[in-house]
Amino acid sequence: MKLIVNGRPHEVDVEPEMPLLWVLRDELGITGPKYGCGIAFCGACTVHIDGAPVRSCAMPVGQVEGEVTTIEGLGQPEALHAVQKAWVDLQVAQCGYCQSGQIMTAASLLQTTPSPTDEEIDNALAANLCRCGTYPRIRAAVKQAAKNLKGA
Amino acid sequence: MGKLATIARRTFLIGSAAVAGGVAFGVYQAKKTLPNPLKEDAPAGAAVFNPWVLIDAQGITLIAPHTDLGQGVRSMQAALIAEELDVDLNQVRVTPGAPSAAYYNTATADESVPFLSTDDSWQADAARGAVGTVIRMLGMQVTGGSTAVPDSFVKLRQAGAMARETLKLAASEQSGVPVAQLKTAQGAVLLPDGRKLPYTQLAARAAQLKPVQDVPLRPPEQWRLLGKPMQRVDVLDKSTGRLKYGIDLAMDGMLIAAVRLNPHNGAPLKRFDAKAAEGMRGVKKVLPVTSGVAVVADNTWRAFKAAEAVDCEWADAPYPANQADHWKAVADTFGNDGRLDKVWRNDGDVDAFTGATNPHTITAEYRAPYLAHAPLEPLAAVVKVSPERVDVWVSHQIPRVAQQKVAAIVGQPESQVHLHNQYSGGSFGHRLEFDHVTLAAEVAKQMPGVPIKLVFRREEDFAHDYPRQIGMARGRGAVDGGQVQALGLDIATVSSSASQFGRMGQAMPGPDGQIAAGAWNMAYALPHCRVRAYRVPELAPTSSWRSVGASTAGFFAESFMDELVHAAGADPLAERLRLARDERSRQLLQLLGRMCDWKGAKPAPGVGRGVAFVTSFGVPCAQVVEVRRLPEGIRIENVWVAVDVGPVIDPVNFENLVQGGVVWALGHAMNCEITYEGGKAQQSNFHAFTGMRLNQCPAIHVQALAGTAKIRGVGEPPVPPAAPALANAIFAATGQRIREMPFAKHIDFV
Numbered sequence: 001m002k003l004i005v006n007g008r009p010h011e012v013d014v015e016p017e018m019p020l021l022w023v024l025r026d027e028l029g030i031t032g033p034k035y036g037c038g039i040a041f042c043g044a045c046t047v048h049i050d051g052a053p054v055r056s057c058a059m060p061v062g063q064v065e066g067e068v069t070t071i072e073g074l075g076q077p078e079a080l081h082a083v084q085k086a087w088v089d090l091q092v093a094q095c096g097y098c099q100s101g102q103i104m105t106a107a108s109l110l111q112t113t114p115s116p117t118d119e120e121i122d123n124a125l126a127a128n129l130c131r132c133g134t135y136p137r138i139r140a141a142v143k144q145a146a147k148n149l150k151g152a
Numbered sequence: 153m154g155k156l157a158t159i160a161r162r163t164f165l166i167g168s169a170a171v172a173g174g175v176a177f178g179v180y181q182a183k184k185t186l187p188n189p190l191k192e193d194a195p196a197g198a199a200v201f202n203p204w205v206l207i208d209a210q211g212i213t214l215i216a217p218h219t220d221l222g223q224g225v226r227s228m229q230a231a232l233i234a235e236e237l238d239v240d241l242n243q244v245r246v247t248p249g250a251p252s253a254a255y256y257n258t259a260t261a262d263e264s265v266p267f268l269s270t271d272d273s274w275q276a277d278a279a280r281g282a283v284g285t286v287i288r289m290l291g292m293q294v295t296g297g298s299t300a301v302p303d304s305f306v307k308l309r310q311a312g313a314m315a316r317e318t319l320k321l322a323a324s325e326q327s328g329v330p331v332a333q334l335k336t337a338q339g340a341v342l343l344p345d346g347r348k349l350p351y352t353q354l355a356a357r358a359a360q361l362k363p364v365q366d367v368p369l370r371p372p373e374q375w376r377l378l379g380k381p382m383q384r385v386d387v388l389d390k391s392t393g394r395l396k397y398g399i400d401l402a403m404d405g406m407l408i409a410a411v412r413l414n415p416h417n418g419a420p421l422k423r424f425d426a427k428a429a430e431g432m433r434g435v436k437k438v439l440p441v442t443s444g445v446a447v448v449a450d451n452t453w454r455a456f457k458a459a460e461a462v463d464c465e466w467a468d469a470p471y472p473a474n475q476a477d478h479w480k481a482v483a484d485t486f487g488n489d490g491r492l493d494k495v496w497r498n499d500g501d502v503d504a505f506t507g508a509t510n511p512h513t514i515t516a517e518y519r520a521p522y523l524a525h526a527p528l529e530p531l532a533a534v535v536k537v538s539p540e541r542v543d544v545w546v547s548h549q550i551p552r553v554a555q556q557k558v559a560a561i562v563g564q565p566e567s568q569v570h571l572h573n574q575y576s577g578g579s580f581g582h583r584l585e586f587d588h589v590t591l592a593a594e595v596a597k598q599m600p601g602v603p604i605k606l607v608f609r610r611e612e613d614f615a616h617d618y619p620r621q622i623g624m625a626r627g628r629g630a631v632d633g634g635q636v637q638a639l640g641l642d643i644a645t646v647s648s649s650a651s652q653f654g655r656m657g658q659a660m661p662g663p664d665g666q667i668a669a670g671a672w673n674m675a676y677a678l679p680h681c682r683v684r685a686y687r688v689p690e691l692a693p694t695s696s697w698r699s700v701g702a703s704t705a706g707f708f709a710e711s712f713m714d715e716l717v718h719a720a721g722a723d724p725l726a727e728r729l730r731l732a733r734d735e736r737s738r739q740l741l742q743l744l745g746r747m748c749d750w751k752g753a754k755p756a757p758g759v760g761r762g763v764a765f766v767t768s769f770g771v772p773c774a775q776v777v778e779v780r781r782l783p784e785g786i787r788i789e790n791v792w793v794a795v796d797v798g799p800v801i802d803p804v805n806f807e808n809l810v811q812g813g814v815v816w817a818l819g820h821a822m823n824c825e826i827t828y829e830g831g832k833a834q835q836s837n838f839h840a841f842t843g844m845r846l847n848q849c850p851a852i853h854v855q856a857l858a859g860t861a862k863i864r865g866v867g868e869p870p871v872p873p874a875a876p877a878l879a880n881a882i883f884a885a886t887g888q889r890i891r892e893m894p895f896a897k898h899i900d901f902v
Contacts, residue, residue, distance in 0.1 A: 029402060093391060133812035
């Protein structure tokens with residue numbers, strides 16, 4: 001089975017019903033997307049497929065059509081995505097385990113909605129659970145990222 | 153004087169733990185020098201000053217033994233050392249180090265004695281000292297109880313200062329320049345002529361010197377790092393997906409284990425049939441383990457699927473099968489003198505003042521359910537058993553006990569068990585437990601040479617969470633002349649501490665200080681006040697949940713206080729201020745009033761404000777929650793938090809942690825409970841137990857009270873006041889008094 005992840009082609013030999021998350025984590029060693037619930041309820045596994053946010057824990061790999069982007073492909077320390085930069089500047093993370101998913105959801109929100117209202121931020125990010133309770137900083141960081149993106 | 157004595161004591165302990173022999177306290181065991189865990193492993197030419205700093209030609213390593221559960225203690229510990237050592241955080245490597253008795257926690261004693269944590273009297277100090285000695289004797293390295301900061305604040309700065317002065321001595325010997333003319337900055341000793349001698353080049357010489365001790369610590373006005381916003385050492389990796397948690401580890405030849413355990417928590421497996429599972433793709437082995445089976449496979453998802461396919465027959469739960477019987481067991485404990493754990497406070501005469509003839513007597517009953525910890529990273533551990541060595545990669549709050557348990561399972565001495573403590577994806581008390589480590593060890597023992605990564609499915613994690621204590625309280629109080637006069641509170645909960653100690657093979661001596669924590673120590677000078685703790689016989693096994701006893705007792709106490717204030721016709725903030733028994737508490741409540749511009753509990757139509765003030769882990773914390781009543785339900789709009797925590801090490805992380813504590817408390821108080829049916833927890837995943845999500849999150853405004861309070865940790869203290877403040881706000885907005893968590897059983901939230 002062929003898969004393009006973060007711009008690189010991969011060939012994997014797995015059952016088509018294996019969720020994309022486990023192909024990424026266990027077969028390809030890409031561990032930025034996290035396992036939190038396995039039922040698409042916590043958002044820690046969020047990746048982009050052709051730019052759209054997808055819960056990779058509930059997406060059978062056989063049904064993936066399009067290029068997969070994980071947090072690793074969004075940006076790296078030497079070249080941060082605007083959302084990641086806002087996350088670092090505002091020091092959002094506590095345990096950090098949900099933050100890959102939060103950042104991926106925020107990045108795709110800003111892609112489609114460059115100037116989100118508070119309600120739009122709430123609606124989009126409510127899909128991502130943070131057990132540490134970093135929500136006040138997540139809200140502020142989304143707004144900061146939106147501002148940075150407009151300035152860019 | 154008390155403060156000086158404390159510093160002197162801790163100063164001595166650093167010396168003894170690291171380098172010197174000792175003359176402390178006249179207690180034999182306490183005089184023994186604990187082994188320095190770095191000395192055994194240190195490469196030749198490395199200078200080991202004490203268990204917190206390691207410098208060799210390659211670089212500077214700071215050891216941060218408190219486990220980072222997301223609260224940022226790895227950064228905090230590094231910053232304390234760096235402040236005095238004169239290095240920048242981007243110049244050093246920070247590691248949790250190997251578990252060791254030298255890292256025993258000096259601060260846990262504060263919560264183990266029957267004195268208010270804010271009580272600095274000599275009796276209280278003496279009792280803390282005695283308990284501290286016991287903890288030291290046990291070599292109890294524990295992260296919990298909001299103790300990482302108070303444990304580290306003096307001794308890690310002292311460690312940095314000793315290392316710095318010893319390096320200066322080495323530089324003086326090397327250069328011939330007197331120590332008094334040397335300065336230090338950014339990891340180097342500066343000579344008067346402008347030359348720099350990097351610490352890394354001085355390490356070998358410094359290793360030959362007797363470490364310089366009794367170095368005075370710099371006063372706060374000279375701090376470069378502390379008290380100012382810092383960038384956490386982990387924030388970049390946590391924002392780019394690069395940070396490896398325990399669950400992310402991969403190593404050559406590694407296999408994945410998934411467990412299927414008896415959902416009746418603690419009961420054994422009767423029999424199993426693994427035929428279907430054994431034929432599934434990628435499955436290597438199916439093994440019986442304690443309370444269930446483990447499936448070993450080449451991929452986590454395959455292991456999960458195969459574990460579900462094992463046909464198991466389970467023994468019954470060792471506790472009541474259904475929730476109603478749990479509540480009945482709690483209720484039946486009241487008034488049973490044999491279950492009276494301790495009368496924590498008994499001022500005046502509550503019974504006489506709240507007699508049947510007093511028309512102003514108020515009674516009320518409250519309930520707090522079991523709650524799961526459910527950190528977002530499920531439990532996971534990697535164990536590899538070799539002939540003369542066992543390696544364990546796990547995030548654990550009591551790593552030495554985990555090490556002991558693994559040693560016993562694999563049959564090797566503890567000294568051969570190497571535990572590599574990992575960053576964790578949250579804990580909230582969950583990683584005080586051992587099942588993930590011991591089960592991984594059971595599997596790894598049967599597959600020597602193979603690294604086994606055991607991962608709990610989320611459903612297994614919920615089923616074996618060891619939830620928060622279940623409890624009830626009955627209040628009986630009275631008001632007179634517009635004032636609260638009497639408050640009696642009987643609290644009955646299971647003992648999560650006893651349950652937890654039992655799983656460590658230890659009995660818990662004496663009463664459980666957590667049952668009434670946050671209630672008996674309420675900072676109100678009431679003419680009649682009595683708080684009695686009843687210990688419910690063990691039901692489902694439970695454990696410490698962020699803020700432990702105060703998360704239930706604080707809710708009971710401040711809810712009932714609010715009912716009394718209302719009955720008295722008084723203002724919720726003004727009456728608490730009137731009752732405040734010390735100046736610091738008054739200042740805290742006044743700060744809270746200024747922060748929210750307090751104008752009463754009903755500042756506008758449809759808006760309600762509730763107050764609560766709870767002291768836990770030595771930290772007084774007062775909150776106002778503001779809600780708005782909308783046609784669809786209650787919306788929480790604002791929370792103001794005033795907290796008396798002493799010096800704040802990093803104001804950014806401080807605010808984040810306090811906000812997180814409030815979100816944690818409100819989310820569970822609104823939405824969550826664990827209930828049992830047929831002996832199983834009914835909530836199996838986040839669809840049924842979600843805490844708070846972003847759309848329900850209010851604005852949270854945080855301030856620390858300025859002044860010179862003793863330094864404390866802030867991971868837990870913001871939790872207990874939030875639930876009662878919310879219930880009190882809902883009452884102000886609607887007239888509906890909610891006495892049971894989760895509140896969503898009684899009112900809708902939007």
